[in-house]
Structures are given as structure tokens and as C-alpha cells.
Amino acid sequence: MRIGDLKHRVTLQYQTRVADGMGGWTISWVDSGTVYAAIWPVSASEIIQAQAPTMVVTHRIRIRYRSVLKAGWRVSWSGRYFNIVSIVDVNMNHRTLDLMVKEAAG
Numbered sequence: 001m002r003i004g005d006l007k008h009r010v011t012l013q014y015q016t017r018v019a020d021g022m023g024g025w026t027i028s029w030v031d032s033g034t035v036y037a038a039i040w041p042v043s044a045s046e047i048i049q050a051q052a053p054t055m056v057v058t059h060r061i062r063i064r065y066r067s068v069l070k071a072g073w074r075v076s077w078s079g080r081y082f083n084i085v086s087i088v089d090v091n092m093n094h095r096t097l098d099l100m101v102k103e104a105a106g
Contacts, residue, residue, distance in 0.1 A: 005038040006036035006037055006063070006064070007036065007038070008036065008037050008038065008039050008077060009034055009035075009036060009037075009077075010034070010035060010036075010037045010039075010061065010075050010076065010077040011031050011032075011033070011034050011075070011076040011077070012033055012034075012035065012066070012069065012073055012074075012075060012076075013029040013030060013031055013032060013073060013074050013075070013076055014029070014030055014032055014070070014072070014073045014074075015028070015029060015030075015072065015073075016028055016029075029074065031076075032073070033066075035063050035064065035066070036063070037061050037062060037063045037075075038061070038062040039059055039060075039061050039062075040059060040061075040062075041058075041059050042058045042059055042060050042100075043058050058085075058100065058101065058102050058103070059082060059103065060098055060099070060100060061075055061082065061098070061099040061101055062090070062098050062099075063097050063099065064095070064096060064097070065095055065096060065097055066097065067094075069084075069087055069097065069099075070084075070087075071084050071085065071086060072084070074101075074104065075099065075101060080103060081103070082099075082102065082103055082104065083101060083102050083104045084099050084101050085100045085102055086099075086100045087099055087100075088100070
């Protein structure tokens with residue numbers, strides 16, 4: 001991988017529970033850090049959701065290796081959010097990770 005390939009700044013986020021003050025809790029997203037990434041669209045498909053066609057776009061995002069990353073996290077980039085579906089350690093040498101993601105609503 002060339003250093004110039006990682007030209008997009010993305011924010012890694014994870015979910016946490018926040019007390020709502022009434023004895024319950026709500027889900028909130030917390031920033032884990034900002035990293036440089038390469039982003040490629042992989043595929044797109046159209047599904048019917050709530051009786052309306054919705055486009056589902058999947059991407060591959062490559063970042064430098066981070067051991068704390070989990071599949072339940074998401075990536076924020078330019079006002080768009082991507083849910084991490086799977087994490088692949090490229091060549092299994094702990095240098096880069098390929099994140100297979102699905103674009104999500106904000």
C-alpha cells in the first residue's frame with residue numbers, strides 16, 4: 001500500500017449507553033479516533049423497505065491496523081455513515097485492515 005492511497009480522513013465510532021435521566025438509557029455514538037483511509041465502492045443493490053425502494057451501497061475502507069476495532073462500530077466520513085460488517089487483516093501481518101461496510105442513514 002502506498003501512503004498516497006490513504007487520502008480520506010474518517011472517524012471511527014462505537015456505541016455507548018447514555019442515561020436519559022428517567023431511569024432508562026439511549027444509544028449514543030462516541031468518536032474513537034480519526035484516521036486516514038482509502039475508500040472504494042464495491043457494490044450497490046436496491047431493496048424494498050417500508051414499501052419504498054432503498055439503495056444499499058457497500059464499500060471497502062482500508063486503514064492502518066488498529067487492535068481495538070470491532071464489527072459493531074461505524075465509520076463517519078463527509079457526513080456519511082458506514083456500519084462495519086466485517087474486518088479483514090490484510091495478509092495477516094497487522095499492518096492494514098480492510099473494513100467491509102454498508103452505508104447507513106445518519
